[in-house]
Amino acid sequence: MKNKENPSPEEGGRRRPFPGIRLKLTVFLLPLVFLLITLIAVAVTKITDDAIRNDLMQRGVAISRVVALSSGYSILSGDRLAMDRLAVETKNSTGDIEYVSIRDTENVVLAHNLIEEHGKAYVAPEPRKALGTFLETQAYETMHGSKELIEFSTPIFFSGKRVGTVSLAISRDSVLAAQKSIRKSIAIAAAVFLGIALLGTFVIASFITTPVKQLSSGVNELSGGMQFTPIPIRSRDELGELTRNFNRMAETILSQKNRLSRYAKDLEESYIATVRVLAASIDARDPYTLGHSTRVAFLACELGRKLGFSTEEIEHLEKACLFHDVGKIRTPDDILLKEQRLNLQEVEVMRRHPDEGADILRMAPSLHRYIPVVRYHHEWYNGNGYPEGKKNAEIPIHAQIISIADAFDAMITSRPYRRALTTKGAIEEILRFRGTQFSPELTDSFVRMLKEMPPMEAVSADTAGWRGMAL
């Protein structure tokens, strides 16, 4: 049974959008992964920057010290040629050395890779940032023109006496280029890892959410009454176990549901059979109405065929005819079988049978479709009938057909208080109520049908005979 207080999405119409597990996992995991990759990239960048810088510092200090050690004797001996060669060869040893200067204690340049600097007073570039002292070598950042340099100054000693200073500058351009290249590589690697992490997050989320989604659609299939297809078990873990248990539960539910459906169908069929027996019993209670329901069914079905009803509608109409007076089972015998005319109070009781019939049919859902016909088969076209005084199109067409067939059969059947009318007399009587009790169109069709048939007097009133004509 559906819960009306909490309608399902199908009943309630629109399902409110909500973030799925996959989106939640992605939103939760991606920032973590992004943060982790960023931290690793920053750490790797710093480590490589430090390594490049230390390498530069060690190289500058080492070269400067080698030049200082090599030039001490030349200064004392005045061998300027050796010092120039030393300065030029050192300058040319690597591409990033900007200049090499050897000067005496008076700060006069004794050797330089540029010959024009010889004999000049050495003018040290403006230091921007001291980088520290490594053994006796001082290092600091400076600018030379537009170039960033690191200058290394190492005192020259010979026999324990200071005889001069070596200044050597290395360009930072190559270092900066190396750092830039490495940072670019790190950024590319980080982007690739981030992409892999994004893909991995989706794969992990899908791995978790796919079985959950399949379970969810399985539950929807079950609750919607659709055919259930067992969900494939794709993993040997808790989700796989859950899927296996769900499949078993669904099979059990479907099996129970099918069994209940069979029971319900059997019950319905039993009830319909009971109502048929009841209808026949009603007719049999009164010898004058024996076979009445069957004769009404015959006439109504014939009229239905003339009106172009489908086979299904004819079957529906026939059953409605059989059930139309079933409510009379609750009418006392002293009223139903009374041979004199009924008084007003008895008429009132008699008029309850449409509602009583509706109550009986209400007990079986498959008979609910006949309730309106049974309930309104005594309504009049002009609204003067009962139980509600419905009129015209408010009265179901099947009820209008039964009304006219019911009246005609009553007229051609003898009662203790009156003789049966002939077919001709009954037709005249039916025409007298055209437009009041009966629909004009139905009256015309019914009369036309009767005139095409053999007179009713020629047909045996025996139920089997009528039944044979009806079917």
Ligand SMILES: [Fe+2]
């Ligand atoms: Fe009736």
